[in-house]
Amino acid sequence: MQTDCLIPDEKLSDTDLHMQVDVKKATLAAELAARALTTLKRGEPGILDRIELPEPDARRLMEMGFLPGHTVIPALSAPGGDPRVYQVDGSEIALRGETARHLILR
């Protein structure tokens, strides 16, 4: 987090900070071991296992349908391939690659 900002970020609790550290570690490990959503080809279904993002962001994605155990299918994208639309839980939701990278498949 930036310290020289005029608008302070919402205060992060200790657990949040731990979570962020954990997330960073987990992301590194995940990219080595597991497949991220971004590795799927267009039209190729994958089953979501977990979201390696801080709680508020993960929660928001889950509300949009990106729930563990649900099937996600990559669809069309903006020119250049990013952001991409994903078919999930009856909806079409667009995510940037930088976000989809943290959605880990089973």
Added chain:
Amino acid sequence: MAQCHDTVAVLPPPPTSGRAQHVVAIVGPPNSGKSTLFNRLTGLHQKVANFPGVTVEHRMGRTRLEAGRDVYLVDLPGVYSLQPRSEDEKVTHDVLTGQMKDLPRPDAVILILDSTNLGRHLALAAPILSLGLPTLVVLNMADDLDRRGGKVDVQELSRQLGAPVALISASHGTGLHAVTEFLSGSTIGIKPKPPLLALPVIQDVPKTRDWASNIGRRTKYLPPAPPIWTRRLDAIFLHPVMGPIVFLMVVIGVFQTIFAGARPLMDAVQAAIQVSGKWIGGALPDNAFRSLLVDGVWSGVGSVVVFLPQILLLFLFIGILEDSGYLARAALIADRTMAKIGLQGKSFIPLLSAYACAIPAIMATRTIENKRDRIATILIAPFMTCSARLPVYTLVIAAFIPEKPLLGPFFGTRAAALLGLYVLGFLAAVITARLLKSTVLKSARAPFVLEMPPYRLPTLQSIGLRLLDRSRVFLRRAGTVILGVAVILWVLSNLPQHDGKAPEIGHSVVGMIGHAVEPVIRPLGFNWKIGIGLITSLAAREVIIGTLGTIYGIEGTSQSVGLQAALRHDLTPGGAAALLVFFAFAMQCMSTIAVVRRETGGWRWPAIQFAYMTVFAYVFSFLANRLISLWF
């Protein structure tokens, strides 16, 4: 749709005690057709405090029941849950729990869900039902569900949820009797039954979603087949090559239409104002009152009303883009570009609405959860070319740029100049955004999550109501702010009186003020008359037209020659360019300043914004004047 009728009929008759007027809130996820239902129920009897955002600001409306009683409806922002995280969710949460100032807790709730996406949308039923308010669950898009082969057992759903359920199509107006029946029956004092399937105790997302899935299974919900037309259209609109071409064509089409297409309509309005002005002038005795009415009020307000057709056309386009679902695709295509200036595709929608008016745009930024992205978007929104600038641009362009075809018969020099000014405003916004995002508003990128709604045909009613609302707002402004400025200006330009006669404009109070500011604006190529226009346009940009109309009208010599000729006489090409640039960059709008103060919670940001934009405008007007003067 007989079963909907039955499910509603289980409600007891309305109690006669309690408040005279009942308030019912309409809640639902984004893209569930909430606003369409609200429009259906309230029609013309709706109002929005201030300038409306699309659905961000809550709208109040009245629906008259058969018994002659009125029920007040509140249209709340679209939400997926009741966790007060974003501002939209906070507004919804506060209204439903009775914590909203100046608004009583609703007596009942209409929860509207998309029946074609019930699995996910039903998850919102859990927090809404646990509020304990009488609730009608409306399953919208019944026609779509049916056509695409989806099914749901409405009776069973009603039994499972312990709440009446109605299957409707808000856009076609089918099944609405169930809703009006609920409104006449649902009133205070009835404690609703809890759902058969116990609500999840801790409402975390997976648990709530499981609960919704369970309900879906018990009600034999069969999700519909994918929307074929949406897939086909997306194959074009999101095509790697065709997509951006369509995007550009849409943007160019909008500009050409509002500039060239509005012309005949504007000419007609102008003729009507001139004829009626002459008629009024002829019917009244020649005295100071006639002068005030004809020269002050009629020419001042009339010169602004002329631009109503143009503004309505712009809102027509934005309405169609938004209601059809294309706007979400545009946001997707724009995201890469927005990311380069540190913003996101979601800022694109507010910034695009800022082309109509900065006020709804600033209110629409509430959907951006990231606080810094939101403030950055608010700060750059007034740089986008709002419709209030159009009258000024149109006037100056028509006065100084001859019409010649550039790219075929549909894209001429004047349209190009106008497009250029739009680009100029956009560039200023980009530079400012980069500046902000790399310094004071630097932040980690929030995840970009954007739902692609299925394409739908916009309904005439929804677009019509929005246009009507726009005209009301615009005419009210013409009738208050602009009228007020016109009257004050007329009085000041007729003082001090000598021997009961009005002074020469240059010697009036207005003239003195103009002469006082002239040294400051002289480097920009403006004389004291333009100076007066700049001062009055601090109230609202388009006021300058009425002001110049009054000033030149009072001079008497140029009345027939028209404002264009008067401007050509008074401004060099350099000065004209400087005037355009000044209007492109300066923050001349009291209403915008007020709304920024409200949305950022203090005077700090609007003060910084006003100072920054004024200095920016002054510096670049000066440069424009110098540069153009080298050529001509």
